[in-house]
Amino acid sequence: MAARVDQLVAENIPAPLAAACRAWLEDDGVLVLACANGAVAAKLKQLVPRLQLAFHAAEGQIRSIIVEVQASTAPPAQAQKKSTRLPPPPSAAADLEAVAAQVKAPALALAMRRLATHLRGGER
Numbered sequence: 001m002a003a004r005v006d007q008l009v010a011e012n013i014p015a016p017l018a019a020a021c022r023a024w025l026e027d028d029g030v031l032v033l034a035c036a037n038g039a040v041a042a043k044l045k046q047l048v049p050r051l052q053l054a055f056h057a058a059e060g061q062i063r064s065i066i067v068e069v070q071a072s073t074a075p076p077a078q079a080q081k082k083s084t085r086l087p088p089p090p091s092a093a094a095d096l097e098a099v100a101a102q103v104k105a106p107a108l109a110l111a112m113r114r115l116a117t118h119l120r121g122g123e124r
Contacts, residue, residue, distance in 0.1 A: 005031065012054045017043055022070070029063035031055060034070035041069045093119040 002024065009023045020036040021044065035041040044051075044067045055062040093116040100112035 008055055009033075012051055013044070013047065017047075025062065029061050031062045031065045033065065033067045035067065036070075038069055041067050088119055093117075 005023050005025050009018050009021075013021075017040055020040040022034045023031060024034075025031055033041075033044055035044060048065050048067065051065055052062075055065070096112045096116035096119070100109045100116070103109040103112065
């Protein structure tokens with residue numbers, strides 16, 4: 001039955017919302033949708049009338065739907081993505097120093113030299 005509930009959720013709830021919630025069927029025919037946060041829960045609550053029709057037509061055992069926020073639900077996969085930030089090229093510090101020498105604004109030149117120092121790992 002759990003596989004059938006998962007299939008119904010995947011078919012009737014938009015993928016980003018489905019990824020941010022867990023669903024299970026209680027013994028008394030209540031479908032529980034536990035959401036990762038309030039925003040997902042609010043959107044699913046708007047969809048409940050449509051979901052009730054779809055779920056009741058597909059699976060007569062589902063009598064009602066409860067939407068709740070459950071902080072322990074895993075966050076969406078896209079929120080778990082690691083940063084794809086690339087390191088600066090090796091010549092970045094030297095290039096910044098060269099441009100800083102030509103900049104007429106002292107504050108900007110100082111900021112560029114500090115950034116170059118930071119890129120070198122704090123060395124002078």
